[in-house]
Amino acid sequence: xxxxxxxxxxxxxxxxxxxxxxxxxxxxxxxxxxxxxxxxxxxxxxxxxxxxxxxxxxxxxxxxxxxxxxxxxxxxxxxxxxxxxxxxxxxxxxxxxxxxxxxxxxxxxxxxxxxxxxxxxxxxxxxxxxxxxxxxxxxxxxxxxxxxxxxxxxxxxxxxxxxxxxxxxxxxxxxxxxxxxxxxxxxxxxxxxxxxxxxxxxxxxxxxxxxxxxxxxxxxxxxxxxxxxxxxxxxxxxxxxxxxxxxxxxxxxxxxxxxxxxxxxxxxxxxxxxxxxxxxxxxxxxxxxxxxxxxxxxxxxxxxxxxxxxxxxxxxxxx
Numbered sequence: 372x373x374x375x376x377x378x379x380x381x382x383x384x385x386x387x388x389x390x391x392x393x394x395x396x397x398x399x400x401x402x403x404x405x406x407x408x409x410x411x412x413x414x415x416x417x418x419x420x421x422x423x424x425x426x427x428x429x430x431x432x433x434x435x436x437x438x439x440x441x442x443x444x445x446x447x448x449x450x451x452x453x454x455x456x457x458x459x460x461x462x463x464x465x466x467x468x469x470x471x472x473x474x475x476x477x478x479x480x481x482x483x484x485x486x487x488x489x490x491x492x493x494x495x496x497x498x499x500x501x502x503x504x505x506x507x508x509x510x511x512x513x514x515x516x517x518x519x520x521x522x523x524x525x526x527x528x529x530x531x532x533x534x535x536x537x538x539x540x541x542x543x544x545x546x547x548x549x550x551x552x553x554x555x556x557x558x559x560x561x562x563x564x565x566x567x568x569x570x571x572x573x574x575x576x577x578x579x580x581x582x583x584x585x586x587x588x589x590x591x592x593x594x595x596x597x598x599x600x601x602x603x604x605x606x607x608x609x610x611x612x613x614x615x616x617x618x619x620x621x622x623x624x625x626x627x628x629x630x631x632x633x634x635x636x637x638x639x640x641x642x643x644x645x646x647x648x649x650x651x652x653x654x655x656x657x658x659x660x661x662x663x664x665x666x667x668x669x670x671x672x673x674x675x676x677x678x679x680x681x682x683x684x685x686x687x688x689x690x
Contacts, residue, residue, distance in 0.1 A: 376448060378412050379441040382420060385409065386438050390427040399503060399528060401581050404574040452511060466492040468652065471505040471517035474498070474602065475642055476621050477538065478518050480666020484659050485652070500572060500601050502527060502643075509533050509645050516646040516659070522582045523639055534653070535645045536660045537690040539667045541620040543638035544676065547629045548612040554629035558680075561592045561633065570598040570605045570614040583617055586638055620677040621670040630676045642667060664690075 381398065385405075388394040395405040413420050420434035430438055466489045472478035482494055499505050502519035509517050510530035519535075521527045529535050545564065547554050553563055571580045571594070580596070587594050598608050608614050610627035619640055624630050644663050646652045652659065671677055671688060681687070 476670035484662030538642040
């Protein structure tokens with residue numbers, strides 16, 4: 372693990388808040404997740420940064436030294452990032468677009484939509500597990516647009532200057548090893564998953580795991596996470612029969628993995644498209660939204676499990 376700017380921001384936020392709980396809320400992290408991050412940062416730096424007490428946290432002598440350096444560095448870095456973003460916008464072709472996306476089936480449709488308006492455009496993209504940095508990069512001019520998402524009660528905090536439009540809201544399904552007995556069912560109840568091992572993202576990476584755990588707890592169930600993973604690693608764990616996990620309804624079944632709806636549809640996910648209100652894509656906003664909705668509908672059509680669920684329930688995808 373190497374020291375990153377976000378680690379310095381975390382340390383400063385904790386010091387300014389005087390409390391791990393308040394700092395976690397301002398950073399949109401869970402308190403246990405922030406505490407775990409702080410422990411790793413302290414281990415990396417080689418000393419305790421804060422003294423913990425019931426009333427809050429107080430910087431140690433070593434912590435004061437680190438905070439002094441961090442507070443000297445961060446304003447300069449922020450000025451550099453702002454100046455770089457402005458220079459990039461003013462000094463490059465207006466048809467250069469930088470895009471970001473969480474794990475969702477919409478980025479290809481967004482690229483196609485932009486190319487339909489700017490066939491000669493230079494388009495680059497990058498994936499990110501957590502939507503928060505993507506939205507911040509749109510706000511800071513480091514991305515022109517991003518595909519992001521959130522869940523009920525855990526809506527994204529949208530920075531000033533960022534336009535966000537909902538694309539669709541869909542239920543979460545469960546991904547199972549194809550040979551699992553529950554894969555023979557048309558839908559799976561949460562009670563059927565009570566004894567299963569789970570694979571899920573790390574709690575300090577995104578609040579999605581907190582949403583999963585809290586929803587299950589409210590409904591009287593639990594989620595025993597034994598594998599912290601995402602993306603291809605998570606799928607490999609499920610495929611090899613070591614765990615189950617939640618997935619988007621539009622996730623397509625693949626060899627070794629079965630996708631099944633959850634009885635009662637207790638968990639939901641909302642797809643969003645974000646772009647800068649003063650960026651080069653602002654005039655295309657409504658058109659891009661329509662195009663990305665079409666891409667989402669195509670993803671729905673590719674997911675036979677989701678199509679079957681829509682037909683059985685008589686539902687239509689909602690924005």
